[in-house]
Amino acid sequence: MKTFLVTGATGGLGLEIVRNLAKDRDNKVIMAIRDQKKGLEAKQKIGNNVELLQLDLSQLSQICAFIHDWDTPLDGLINNAGVQFVNETSFTPDGFEKTIAVNHLAAFMLTVGLKPYLTGGRVLFIGSSTHKPNDLLARAFGFRGAQYTSIEELVQGKSNAKSIKQKNLDRYATSKLLNTITCVELARRYNEFSSFVLDPGLMPGTGLARQQNRVVQFIWKNIMPIFGFFLPGATSTRRSGKTAAWIISAPNIPYNSGEILFYNRKPDTHVWKEVVFNEKIGKEVYEDSMKLGSQ
Numbered sequence: 139m140k141t142f143l144v145t146g147a148t149g150g151l152g153l154e155i156v157r158n159l160a161k162d163r164d165n166k167v168i169m170a171i172r173d174q175k176k177g178l179e180a181k182q183k184i185g186n187n188v189e190l191l192q193l194d195l196s197q198l199s200q201i202c203a204f205i206h207d208w209d210t211p212l213d214g215l216i217n218n219a220g221v222q223f224v225n226e227t228s229f230t231p232d233g234f235e236k237t238i239a240v241n242h243l244a245a246f247m248l249t250v251g252l253k254p255y256l257t258g259g260r261v262l263f264i265g266s267s268t269h270k271p272n273d274l275l276a277r278a279f280g281f282r283g284a285q286y287t288s289i290e291e292l293v294q295g296k297s298n299a300k301s302i303k304q305k306n307l308d309r310y311a312t313s314k315l316l317n318t319i320t321c322v323e324l325a326r327r328y329n330e331f332s333s334f335v336l337d338p339g340l341m342p343g344t345g346l347a348r349q350q351n352r353v354v355q356f357i358w359k360n361i362m363p364i365f366g367f368f369l370p371g372a373t374s375t376r377r378s379g380k381t382a383a384w385i386i387s388a389p390n391i392p393y394n395s396g397e398i399l400f401y402n403r404k405p406d407t408h409v410w411k412e413v414v415f416n417e418k419i420g421k422e423v424y425e426d427s428m429k430l431g432s433q
Contacts, residue, residue, distance in 0.1 A: 141212055142386065143168045145195060145248070146219030148176035151264070151338055154379025155216055159387060160184050170195075170204070170219075195219050195244035196230040198431070205251035212255045214386035216262045217245035217317070223306045227295050234430075235295035237306065241313035243293070246320055247431040249333075256331040261324070262386050265335040265398060267408035268307075269315035275340060281307050284315035286413065289426035315413065316423060318398060323420035325396030332395035334385050337408060338378035339401045377401055 142159050146152040147169035159167045163185075170193040171177035177190045194200045220241045228236040234243065249261050268276040271283030285298065285308040292312060297305040317335060324333040378401040385391060385399060393399065398414070400406040413419055 139164050139166050140214075140387070141166045141168065141210055142214040142216065143170060143212055143252075144216045144218055145170045145193070145245070147171060148173055148180050151375045151378055151382070152216075152218040153180055154375045155218060155382045155386075156180070156188065157184055158379050158383035159214075160188050162387070163187055165387070195240050195248075196236055198230075198232050198247070201244055201247050201251070205248065208252060208255060210255060211257070211259075212252060213259045214262070215249060215252060215256065215259070216382060216386055217248065218262075218264050218382075219244065220264060220313070222310045225302055225306075227302065227305065229295065234293040235309065237309040237313050238289075238292045238316070241310070242316040242320070243289075243427060243430060245317060246427045249320075249324065250428070250431070253328065253330065258331065260332045260334065260386050261321075262382060263317040263321045263333070263335045264314075264382075265318045265321075265337045265406070266311070266314035267337055267339075267406075268311040269318065270408055270410040273408055276311070280304070281311050284308070284312040284410065284413070286312055286315055286419070289316075289423060289430060293430065315410065318409070318414050319420055319423050320427070321398070322396045322414055323424045325394075326417070326420065327424070329395075334393070334395070335398040335406070336378070336382050336385060337398065337400050337406045338375075338382070 142165060144152055144156050144167060147156050148171055156167050156169055159165050166187055166189065168189045168191055169177055169180065170191050172194045174192065181188045181190055193204050221237055223237060230236050230239045245263060267273045268281040269284040270276065273283070287296070297308060299305040299308050321333040321335045381401050381403055384403065398406045398409050
């Protein structure tokens with residue numbers, strides 16, 4: 139039996155990944171969840187080869203305890219959990235800006251911490267074209283690309299944006315850049331496991347709009363899923379979930395560790411290559427994240 143761990147698994151893309159992995163009864167799929175009620179509801183709909191484990195990715199102490207208690211070989215780790223804010227700056231109990239802390243630092247810590255159990259396995263990070271400056275679809279939604287300065291400044295919530303909305307758009311885009319850089323850097327450093335990034339495309343209807351006002355939420359959940367497919371780069375959680383499950387569980391995939399893939403299972407063309415593949419920046423992100431995670 140193969141074992142897969144999925145974060146952010148109670149809805150949207152994460153839930154679709156769990157569904158696809160759980161179709162194979164030889165797979166055990168573990169949902170790392172914060173909301174027990176949602177987790178139980180999801181488990182009941184999917185099957186007996188799904189298990190729940192409590193994990194709040196906004197708290198370093200919980201991540202460390204989760205890693206300490208883990209004792210099972212892993213065939214795949216899917217770092218899917220993500221948050222996005224609109225009109226507020228939110229901090230974790232550890233004092234870190236929450237977008238960077240959950241989307242990047244938690245995924246980084248979980249991967250590095252579980253490395254002893256990932257031998258021969260795969261790790262998947264979730265990226266986004268929002269990280270790339272001048273990406274046309276991202277700019278249409280207000281993104282101007284990642285604004286990477288340093289890990290320390292980012293977790294402090296520092297930003298050069300003038301509005302709180304732009305600050306949060308920047309933080310989300312930057313967290314996705316960090317996910318992508320982390321994947322590439324891990325591929326450089328480790329050959330015990332393989333690392334990949336999935337750019338799932340624009341997926342209307344997911345929970346990322348939960349911090350928006352009611353009008354935007356209604357449009358996102360009810361209008362965009364119908365008309366969004368007319369936009370280039372738009373897709374569905376179903377399609378991206380299948381791709382994610384394929385990346386993490388297919389016996390053989392035609393890509394090497396460190397590859398960044400689009401939801402169509404081809405190399406992603408929406409990548410800020412000058413930064414993502416910069417070895418100096420990769421080393422800096424890795425080492426500074428390690429320092430924060432060990433505090």
